[in-house]
Amino acid sequence: MSTPMLKQYAEIKSQYPDVILFYRMGDFYELFYEDAVTAANVLGLTLTRRNHGREGDVPLAGFPHHQLESYLSKMTRAGYRVAVCDQLEDPKLAKGIVKRGVTEVVSAGTTFSETQLEDQKNNYLAAVTFEDDVCGLAYADITAQEFFTGVLPASELPARLVSLEPAEVVASVEDVERVRAAITSLHGCAVTTVPQWQFAADGADRALKSHLNVANLKGYGLSDMLPAMRSAGALIHYLRMQQKDPQELLPDLRVFSSGRELVLDPSTRRNLELVDSQSGKKEATLLHAIDKTRTAAGGRLLRRWLLAPLTDLKAITERLDTVEALVSEPQVLSTLSEKLRETADLQRVMSRLTTRRASPRDALAIRATLEMLPGIQRTLFNLPQSPLIRIAADLDEPKEISGLIASIIADDPPAMIGEGKSVRTGYSEELDELRSIGTRARTWMQEHQIQERNRTGIQSLKIGYNRVFGYYIEVTNAHKERIPADYIRKQTLTGAERFVTQDLKIWEEKILHADERLERLEQEIWEKLRTELISHGPILTRIARSLAELDVFVSFAVVARDHRYVRPVVNEGTKLSIVNGRHPVVERLVSGANGFIANDLDLDASGRQIMILTGPNMSGKSTYLRQAALIVLLAQIGSFVPADFAEVGIVDRIFTRIGAGDNLAGGESTFLVEMSEVANILRSATPRSLIILDEVGRGTSTFDGLSLAWAITEYLHERDDVAGKTLFATHYHELNKMAERFPRIFNARVDVEEWGDRVVFLHRISHGETDRSYGVEVARLAGLPHEVVARARELLPIWEDSHKIPNEPPPKSASKIQLTLFESDTQVVADALQNLNLDDLTPRDALSKLYEIKKLVDERRSANSRQKS
Numbered sequence: 001m002s003t004p005m006l007k008q009y010a011e012i013k014s015q016y017p018d019v020i021l022f023y024r025m026g027d028f029y030e031l032f033y034e035d036a037v038t039a040a041n042v043l044g045l046t047l048t049r050r051n052h053g054r055e056g057d058v059p060l061a062g063f064p065h066h067q068l069e070s071y072l073s074k075m076t077r078a079g080y081r082v083a084v085c086d087q088l089e090d091p092k093l094a095k096g097i098v099k100r101g102v103t104e105v106v107s108a109g110t111t112f113s114e115t116q117l118e119d120q121k122n123n124y125l126a127a128v129t130f131e132d133d134v135c136g137l138a139y140a141d142i143t144a145q146e147f148f149t150g151v152l153p154a155s156e157l158p159a160r161l162v163s164l165e166p167a168e169v170v171a172s173v174e175d176v177e178r179v180r181a182a183i184t185s186l187h188g189c190a191v192t193t194v195p196q197w198q199f200a201a202d203g204a205d206r207a208l209k210s211h212l213n214v215a216n217l218k219g220y221g222l223s224d225m226l227p228a229m230r231s232a233g234a235l236i237h238y239l240r241m242q243q244k245d246p247q248e249l250l251p252d253l254r255v256f257s258s259g260r261e262l263v264l265d266p267s268t269r270r271n272l273e274l275v276d277s278q279s280g281k282k283e284a285t286l287l288h289a290i291d292k293t294r295t296a297a298g299g300r301l302l303r304r305w306l307l308a309p310l311t312d313l314k315a316i317t318e319r320l321d322t323v324e325a326l327v328s329e330p331q332v333l334s335t336l337s338e339k340l341r342e343t344a345d346l347q348r349v350m351s352r353l354t355t356r357r358a359s360p361r362d363a364l365a366i367r368a369t370l371e372m373l374p375g376i377q378r379t380l381f382n383l384p385q386s387p388l389i390r391i392a393a394d395l396d397e398p399k400e401i402s403g404l405i406a407s408i409i410a411d412d413p414p415a416m417i418g419e420g421k422s423v424r425t426g427y428s429e430e431l432d433e434l435r436s437i438g439t440r441a442r443t444w445m446q447e448h449q450i451q452e453r454n455r456t457g458i459q460s461l462k463i464g465y466n467r468v469f470g471y472y473i474e475v476t477n478a479h480k481e482r483i484p485a486d487y488i489r490k491q492t493l494t495g496a497e498r499f500v501t502q503d504l505k506i507w508e509e510k511i512l513h514a515d516e517r518l519e520r521l522e523q524e525i526w527e528k529l530r531t532e533l534i535s536h537g538p539i540l541t542r543i544a545r546s547l548a549e550l551d552v553f554v555s556f557a558v559v560a561r562d563h564r565y566v567r568p569v570v571n572e573g574t575k576l577s578i579v580n581g582r583h584p585v586v587e588r589l590v591s592g593a594n595g596f597i598a599n600d601l602d603l604d605a606s607g608r609q610i611m612i613l614t615g616p617n618m619s620g621k622s623t624y625l626r627q628a629a630l631i632v633l634l635a636q637i638g639s640f641v642p643a644d645f646a647e648v649g650i651v652d653r654i655f656t657r658i659g660a661g662d663n664l665a666g667g668e669s670t671f672l673v674e675m676s677e678v679a680n681i682l683r684s685a686t687p688r689s690l691i692i693l694d695e696v697g698r699g700t701s702t703f704d705g706l707s708l709a710w711a712i713t714e715y716l717h718e719r720d721d722v723a724g725k726t727l728f729a730t731h732y733h734e735l736n737k738m739a740e741r742f743p744r745i746f747n748a749r750v751d752v753e754e755w756g757d758r759v760v761f762l763h764r765i766s767h768g769e770t771d772r773s774y775g776v777e778v779a780r781l782a783g784l785p786h787e788v789v790a791r792a793r794e795l796l797p798i799w800e801d802s803h804k805i806p807n808e809p810p811p812k813s814a815s816k817i818q819l820t821l822f823e824s825d826t827q828v829v830a831d832a833l834q835n836l837n838l839d840d841l842t843p844r845d846a847l848s849k850l851y852e853i854k855k856l857v858d859e860r861r862s863a864n865s866r867q868k869s
Contacts, residue, residue: 142249143351162185169189267677316650655692
């Protein structure tokens, strides 16, 4: 027969069959059966077995209750949902088995754990439903009180989910496989399956109307957006199933429009290293390069903007106007930057208030932030004709809130309420009196200890306290004979005895009663303040959003000021024109006297549509390609850009095919991955897209690759529906001939300077073509043995002339090596000088080049001497 405890456990577990159950027993949380096995593996707990009668040996694992947050975080990070089952009554007062119940269900998208949340990243919960070729997507961050829903083409769902980076996605049984396919590039995203009825239209309609407290959803535009309504309703239902109150956590709902954002697919986000670098270093990401935000909420908003650039010209222009207003006022910019540093993360403070996780220090953080608002507001209003007036108007300080907090909360409260020190002296007469009782009682204790020492002559006598026995008088065994008759024995220790007296018991009663009432009264005062702050939630949420927006604009302006960024000309044309453009990340990382080499770009979908870029490896082709894409992206999030001038015709999508990598888990080779990405580009690109292709075709044989590269380029040129602006870096020099046959294709090259048998990469882009890859020179720079490099130089011209590899490689040619060794010094100097542009050299550069030529001649003569000897 099952024990009463296991019977209770089974009843609770039956209500949460697909969830790991943490079952509170005294000072521990216990797990049983399969949950115990799973938790032991995930959490590293010891798995034991305990005999429970007819149940036999039951698998068991557990951990101390104070480690709950840590273990919750580990389980949800691993993709599990956890139900926390707590004791709902004092075990000492329970008649029979202790009453228990689930107080919270936690998952990756519904956690409040400080150890799991990142300050500068949203923790989104998403819900997705499909309807033919469109899908409804709802997403919410319950820690920041943000709730969105909308409809978008199903083909755009992977890119949208990549931009959101949700921690968890909820889908119906029917849709879950399509959702899994859409998040293959998202690492650590949990997928939760729910019954189809949770996405039903009728239920969603009722849930949303109840949640928003409205008679209908017409005001939200959801009447004609059934998939959006269904996904939002399912998200609300899921939160309720998680023991969360959606009305408190998500007081508002906003509808997004899919056509207002530039689409970045997973490959593009990865290749451009927007928020994650391939090396794992934060310093190598665009986000790190442009993030000068002073607040956590500003950091989260900047990340969202970066992953969802705009395509609406009016919205982009408004952002650029705002940045320009700040850049033009350096003193204002510095002032705002410093003031923002003093503000708190109001979004997450409000979420802690609504879930009863806040502390008095959170209230002080609200007060400190509100007290900064008048200064920020004055600064913004003083800007002439500033677009920041809208933000300034949203920062009206609700003085009653900061005044209320100041009157109630002490200046330096403890971390948690209930210690009797959180409420300001003078706010509550009763609370002050209770504190006074405690103070008088403790003074009496000190005086009573002195009196008893004098009365007994025992100078080591002391009055102490512990939670089990209360207050006591302790006397060591050495003074037993001096113990007065009115002392009542309470506890015997190894080396001492503990006693009480009638007077001590009276004062103990006073202290404990005062402390208990003090704790309860302080909780009541805090609860009233918490309720009052929540009632001002809409105002505080508006202020939080405005401060975050201002922080991002200040960050843009600081970057523009410190790194010579300029305002781009953004329009609805088809041009991409850049003068002296720079890579925003690489220019910070390079060192040396020459620094980063800036380059120009001139593309136009109606004219110069496709650039064929040739040049050796390590010469900067890939940097140049990424640089162009990043400048477009920065312009369309409303930022200034690293260039002397930039004109950006709004782009609807950025595609990148850069680098190579196997998908071993999916059984895909490097070449298959490459062709799959190119196929996606050719299917999805439009004349307004920007397409970046780097070394397409190199994953197969030379002639296969060349044929594919030519055909892909031709397709992009000839098909009007996909003829987007394209940058194509390649080693197939044969593609240069396309410029002669197709009017919108042109050639460019990376300049190289040759010094005899040495090569200098100038990282400078010029018009025209090159017919050499300089692969052997790159191999020499990489440190290949001299003998290997020399042999490669010998073989290269032979195989280039025949355009195929002979059955037998030619023998080593001593005469050819001899000729190289004894080539005249005059010829070497002549070749070196022929490649110099004297008009571009400074006197210092000229002297440096002269030293290089001298060194080259010396090396030749040294080799000549060794050959003769």
